[in-house]
Amino acid sequence: MKRIKLIFNPHADRGRAWDIASSLKGIIAGKGEFEWASTEYPGHATEIARQAALDGYDVVAALGGDGTVHEIVNGLMGLPADRRPLLAAVPIGSGNDFCHNVGIPGDHEQAMQRILTGTPHPIDIGRLTDGSGRTEFWDNTLGVGFDATVTIYSYQITRLQGFAMYLWAVIQTIVRNHTAPRMRIQTDQESIDEAVLMLTVCNGPREGGGFRVAPAALPNDGILDFAIIGKVSRAMMFRLIPEVMNGTHGRFRQVRLGRCHRLEMTADHPVTIHTDGEIFAGFTSTVSQLTVEILPSALQVIL
Numbered sequence: 464m465k466r467i468k469l470i471f472n473p474h475a476d477r478g479r480a481w482d483i484a485s486s487l488k489g490i491i492a493g494k495g496e497f498e499w500a501s502t503e504y505p506g507h508a509t510e511i512a513r514q515a516a517l518d519g520y521d522v523v524a525a526l527g528g529d530g531t532v533h534e535i536v537n538g539l540m541g542l543p544a545d546r547r548p549l550l551a552a553v554p555i556g557s558g559n560d561f562c563h564n565v566g567i568p569g570d571h572e573q574a575m576q577r578i579l580t581g582t583p584h585p586i587d588i589g590r591l592t593d594g595s596g597r598t599e600f601w602d603n604t605l606g607v608g609f610d611a612t613v614t615i616y617s618y619q620i621t622r623l624q625g626f627a628m629y630l631w632a633v634i635q636t637i638v639r640n641h642t643a644p645r646m647r648i649q650t651d652q653e654s655i656d657e658a659v660l661m662l663t664v665c666n667g668p669r670e671g672g673g674f675r676v677a678p679a680a681l682p683n684d685g686i687l688d689f690a691i692i693g694k695v696s697r698a699m700m701f702r703l704i705p706e707v708m709n710g711t712h713g714r715f716r717q718v719r720l721g722r723c724h725r726l727e728m729t730a731d732h733p734v735t736i737h738t739d740g741e742i743f744a745g746f747t748s749t750v751s752q753l754t755v756e757i758l759p760s761a762l763q764v765i766l
Contacts, residue, residue: 465522466496467578468515468548470508470535472527473501475556483555483571487526490575502531512538515548522549522765524578528556532602533739539762540588540600551578551765557625557672558740561603564667565682566766577765585760586682589666591738594752601738602682602762604670605755607728608644609661609692609700611735612636613671615745626672633671633704643694645731650689650723658694664726664755665689668710670740675710677720685759689726691719725756 512535553574554562616632648655665677677688706712736744744750
């Protein structure tokens, strides 16, 4: 019988996740060796996941949103590959982009049942290292500039949730933060040197609860997709937003879509950065250099 650690974030979806998680306990009662753990502070899920792996748990499950999955991934990736448990997830957060991208059902009860009946599938994981050597793992998207600033503003929004929350944060970012630093970007495929409003590196196609930034991205193909929006006017950015929602922005000359295994970026001044919707470098950022690489089939996720 599998030993399963369920890591629950009571603050997911602005605190609305508590009732959902409580209702799910009956689905798994008596069907396995389960232990529940509730997160109490940022980074706690990383600590719990790492300890669960060291304690020999077979599965570590995230009950929360993309941030909870992100923390658990960082806990598991801190261990050698042969010590990493299977990853599972139940989407009860705001965006739930990871679950959508890998194929975990949006229905909470179905996703919970999958922990018991699903099969493991390999997924790739991204690794970010900044100019000071600080490292972070990420499972879905990494954003530099525009969409990182969107993430920061989304944290300040309390009356909206899900896609509406991210859309309002997008509007605020266009109005308030429209800078495009010059970036020198080197991948294993090409060199780019231009003013960049937004650089997003993607392991999955969707972020922000429904923005299809890299519509061709697959989380298990061993390669990263990226999207770059150059220096455009605010009016043009408003024009591009519905295109990004639909995944059709690549047809515009101001947008560059590409693929790589490794990407190095140097900006002419510090930039904001998010990893899976978690703030890696905020408005007081000192980060102007980073390296991103793909780690193929680094984790097994139950689907």
